[in-house]
Amino acid sequence: MRRPQRSRPTPHDPSGPAGALGNLPAELNRFVGRKDELADLGRLLNESRLVTVVGVGGVGKTRCAAKIATLLEKRYCDGVWMVELSALHDPELLDHALVDALGLTDHTGRPPRTTLLEHLAGRQLLLVIDGFEHFVDACAELVRELLRRAPRLRVLAAGRLPLELDGEVTFPLAPMTDEDAMLLFEERAAAVRPEFRLTDHNRTTARELCHRLDGIPLALELAAGRLRALSTEQVLQRLDDRLQLLTGSSRSALARHQTLRTAIGWSHELCAPEQRLLWARLSVFAGQFDLEAVEYICSGADLPAESVLDVLSGLLTQSVVLREDSVAGTRYRMLDTVREYGAEWLAATGGTDRLRRRHRDWFLGLATMCELDWFSPRQDEAAARVESELPNLRRAMECSLDSAGEAHLAQYLAGTLWFLWVGCGRLSEGRHWLNHVLEEESSYDSSRLKALWVLGHVAVLQGDPVGAVCALQECRDEADRAGDSTALAYAVHRMGCLALLTDDMCEELARRELGDGPYESGLRAGGQLDLDAAVARALRSGPAQPAQPLVRLPGPGKTRRPAASRTSGRGGPERC
DSSP, rough: OOOEEEEEEOOTTTSSTOOOBBBOOOOSSSOOOOHHHHHHHHHHHHOOOOEEOOTTTTSSSHHHHHHHHTTGGGTTTTTTEEEOOOOOOOOGGHHHHHHHHEEEEOSSSOOHHHHHHHHHHTTOEEEEEESGGGHHHHHHHHHHHHHHHHEEEEEEEEESSSSOOEEEEEEEEOOOOOHHHHHHHHHHHHHHHHTTTOOOHHHHHHHHHHHHHHOOOHHHHHHHGGGGGGHHHHHHHHHHHHHHHOSSOOOTSOOOHHHHHHHHHHHHHHHHHHHHHHHHHHHTTOOOOOHHHHHHHHHHHOOGGGGGGHHHHOOOOOOOOEEETTEEEEEEOHHHHHHHHHHHHHHHOOOHHHHHHHHHHOOOOOOOOHHHTTTSSTHHHHHHHHHTTTTHHHHHHHHHSSSTTTTHHHHHHHHHHHHEEEHOHHHHHHHHHHHHHTSOOOOOOHHHHHHHHHHHHHHHHHOOOHHHHHHHHHHHHHHHHTHHHHHHHHHHHHHHHHOOOOOOOOHHHHHSOOSSSSHHHHHHHHHHOOHHHHHHHHHOOOOOOOOOEEEEEEEEEEEEEEOOGGGGTSOOOOOO
């Protein structure tokens, strides 16, 4: 069975033209300078179908790409769309990320690449790809095929190295000019100290500071953040000390690379000890995170949970952490360069493995909670929450697969996220993860069985009867052997769903030993195409209300009893 793709509702930039298609992020603060660079980028995009902005981390590639895309929105009748890849760690999910960024939903069993090509084939749009450098080969292969098959598509990429494709125009983004750097420093400094102005007294010092930081926007913003506590002269003096301390690790390294690392390292050293500790531990997150997760994952004897908010606020003040408001609530994130620096410090303390496990445990609990909330008045909230946490959920599965003897946790998580795969239009990615986790050996029958029946469910919805039967029959056989009546019931139920969608309904019912209750008799009537009788009997039936045990969630969580309405089509919640 094949269902046509559809586009999900698409956001647009409120600063753009009314009704503009796309998903460009709104600016959180004013874009400063870069007038000549933006003009050059606009000209190049008019002449070439692939332009790649390259440069050192922190030089402003992402911001420039987003700004020129906003300015050129009116050129593209099918919109400007941005996909951020830095939080993605598996190149096999690259196609899924683009499908998601474009707001596409495809309930067929087709590969996501096919969905992309079909959607883009006749459309005139600009695709902005950011943060691809950690799997440049896979990204280059995808972009090559998209450009060949979609003649009206243009791509603006931003990364630390080019894609090296035929027809690609590379635009090296240099550090800001002295004038632009001064403007940026003054504006960002005024944001933390409203009374700050460049005067004859501090202008020379500020110019020297911008020069020492090589005009790199990230370094300038970090330096401006220090003006909350220091004068411009003190900032320059302390920067000089850190330059002397931290440069020279590699004579062949570019000065800009050393300077950026120095700026981040200098900001790190000026943090209080508990801020440094939290900075390192926050590096375990992928993409966005919220306060509740930070309080559980990053707290400990040396950082009590009740103090996390104050320490996090300090990192926000210093622009180490950024705040983002979304439909899922107040969220936070770290720039990639800042996160990488924190990850190095976490590894140096030997805390990486422990923090990854705590991160994994938290998101196992989150998935369990959202599964329980799916059949409740909080379904919209659960959907928004789990969508925003997808990069972290992926990392949690990766952590379990990387840890010896813990594959069952990845299987449990992939199965528990059935509502994300099925209810949020991510069948293809769900199929990817379910197949992947089931390749691993596991001694925990219940986790494996759950992943199997969910895989069968996904295959049914994708119109893949062969894949569905294989997964569901294996689930039935193993559940029967293990005495797992819940998994057996799910497998039989999904087999019935498959039979409803194929020509095997009557044969399937004939093979089954169904009971005589109103639900079973209704199912028989449906199989015999007596729809009026089937509906009447189904309306008289009420789903059984199995006992709902208490569920203890990882983290600061609470013991919760799911509402009775959550039992539709599901057994009692499982425990990991």
